Amino acid sequence: MYEYIGTGISLWPTSNKRGQLNVVGGIELLSSQIITVLLLKPGEDPLHPTLGIAPDLYEPLSNEVPTFFLYKAEETIQKWLGHFLDGLWVRTNSDRAFYENRIAIDVIFRPKQEPKEGAFYLTLGWHEYTGVRSANKTIEEFRQSVALNGEPLFLPEGKI
Amino acid sequence: MKYQEHFEILEYLEQDPNIVSSPDLWQDDPEKVFSDIMERLAQQGLTSKDPTSGHSILASAFSWYINRLGYELNLKPAWEWYQFLRLLGLERTPASYPVVELSFTRKREAIGSHSLIPVGTEVRTHSNDPEYRDLAAYTVDELHFSPGEKTKKIPARLNELGKKESLPEGLLVKIPRVLGPIDRVTNTRLLRFGRDRESIPSLIKRGRDRIRRGDILVSLEDFRQEALALGATQVAVLPQRYGVPNNYANSLRIAVYPPTVVDVVEQSLASEERVVGSQIVEVQSADLIPISGEIQIKFTNDLAQSEKMNLVAKTIANQINPPHAVWGDRDFKGRLATALERTEGIYAVPKMALKHARTGEPIEDLLPKMTPWQLFVIQKSIRII
Numbered sequence: 001m002y003e004y005i006g007t008g009i010s011l012w013p014t015s016n017k018r019g020q021l022n023v024v025g026g027i028e029l030l031s032s033q034i035i036t037v038l039l040l041k042p043g044e045d046p047l048h049p050t051l052g053i054a055p056d057l058y059e060p061l062s063n064e065v066p067t068f069f070l071y072k073a074e075e076t077i078q079k080w081l082g083h084f085l086d087g088l089w090v091r092t093n094s095d096r097a098f099y100e101n102r103i104a105i106d107v108i109f110r111p112k113q114e115p116k117e118g119a120f121y122l123t124l125g126w127h128e129y130t131g132v133r134s135a136n137k138t139i140e141e142f143r144q145s146v147a148l149n150g151e152p153l154f155l156p157e158g159k160i
Numbered sequence: 161m162k163y164q165e166h167f168e169i170l171e172y173l174e175q176d177p178n179i180v181s182s183p184d185l186w187q188d189d190p191e192k193v194f195s196d197i198m199e200r201l202a203q204q205g206l207t208s209k210d211p212t213s214g215h216s217i218l219a220s221a222f223s224w225y226i227n228r229l230g231y232e233l234n235l236k237p238a239w240e241w242y243q244f245l246r247l248l249g250l251e252r253t254p255a256s257y258p259v260v261e262l263s264f265t266r267k268r269e270a271i272g273s274h275s276l277i278p279v280g281t282e283v284r285t286h287s288n289d290p291e292y293r294d295l296a297a298y299t300v301d302e303l304h305f306s307p308g309e310k311t312k313k314i315p316a317r318l319n320e321l322g323k324k325e326s327l328p329e330g331l332l333v334k335i336p337r338v339l340g341p342i343d344r345v346t347n348t349r350l351l352r353f354g355r356d357r358e359s360i361p362s363l364i365k366r367g368r369d370r371i372r373r374g375d376i377l378v379s380l381e382d383f384r385q386e387a388l389a390l391g392a393t394q395v396a397v398l399p400q401r402y403g404v405p406n407n408y409a410n411s412l413r414i415a416v417y418p419p420t421v422v423d424v425v426e427q428s429l430a431s432e433e434r435v436v437g438s439q440i441v442e443v444q445s446a447d448l449i450p451i452s453g454e455i456q457i458k459f460t461n462d463l464a465q466s467e468k469m470n471l472v473a474k475t476i477a478n479q480i481n482p483p484h485a486v487w488g489d490r491d492f493k494g495r496l497a498t499a500l501e502r503t504e505g506i507y508a509v510p511k512m513a514l515k516h517a518r519t520g521e522p523i524e525d526l527l528p529k530m531t532p533w534q535l536f537v538i539q540k541s542i543r544i545i
Contacts, residue, residue, distance in 0.1 A: 006208030009215040033212040046224035
């Protein structure tokens, strides 16, 4: 169904439940690619120096609002992964029960040749995301905030 | 070692085919390595070729860092050159600062008392010229004024390393710190031109020359090169037949400019260990003939008087006066006229009336008497009409 996406190594996470290299395909690969685009900064991939989202030159001292980020993220994902997608929306959604008292970012994407109605929801915690980009939080905290269609994408450490 | 030097050596090797150049040890393009890796991975089942997939990011980093290592590897031949020359006792001569002379003038009220200008006093420029905008000079010694002294001069080093051929007078005039007793300050002349850091090609050349003949000085060119290396800017090496009549057939006369390096050159060149047999080396200062008088010059367009003067002064300083003079120049008038006429802004030099600045002897009488250790120096007292 999703042959055009192909198979590849996912970096999120790097190993699967059996402790092997996490080779995935289809929606799982696409989700991991979206996370890669969001986490990289331009220049970190030397052969593709524009890949990633540039940090703001001046970051606000008060609470960051994700408004500008939404626009930037949608544009960047569209630029790098748009050839796989029929539709893409990046929204903030803070009223979900799972993310009570937290801000969540929803990346809503609909791949090409999707037979069913509807789209996929990739959810990540806003504070975890900004924290891991500015090295204030660990990658583990970020991992625990990520969900695909409401289900955790990553298993906790040690649970295989 | 900086990458710049690597390219300098490559450039030098292209010019000099006697030195065999070494091939690049690593020639692959990182993009090509990356696409090769991706092709191979696709055969193994990782079919996604998107740059955002995990194996693509790893392959990209791998090929890039391999390429960086390859680049370092390609610098190795240059590094070997450098280490080899160090083994032979050759090191690059470091850059040095130009030294300028500053003239401090005291205020009238301060002349009756003592005053002290501290070492390291900074003097800057008002000029907006990009070449001189960031220039500053720092005095290298304390300057002490006794009662009654109005103007005193002191050397100061510039803030920029490297060679400076000339510096306009009256450029450095601004003292950023408050110096109560000082009315004004200005720069007068360059005391030392400074020196750029030696390039590796020049080091290679020096090394080759040294291997060819060692420390022994044999040919006239050997003496000339050695005197130049010791700081002389103009050297004339004259075999015995040019000298004053004496009985030594194996004597050698060396005239050097500027006169300040005579002692250094004499100590090094005239030592018995460095000359062959019983050669006698005599080092003397160049015989400078001061020239003054009048030059009639036609300028092309309406230049201000000071601009005309600067134009002529610059041409004379850069092409006529030492270190650009010609030994025993009997065609001095022609050379001066040509240099001036080739200057942009001047179209004709119809008339010259030059003379010895002290004796007043006209230059037409001086020219036939010129000897190969004499240099003409045009004085500031020359008049431009």
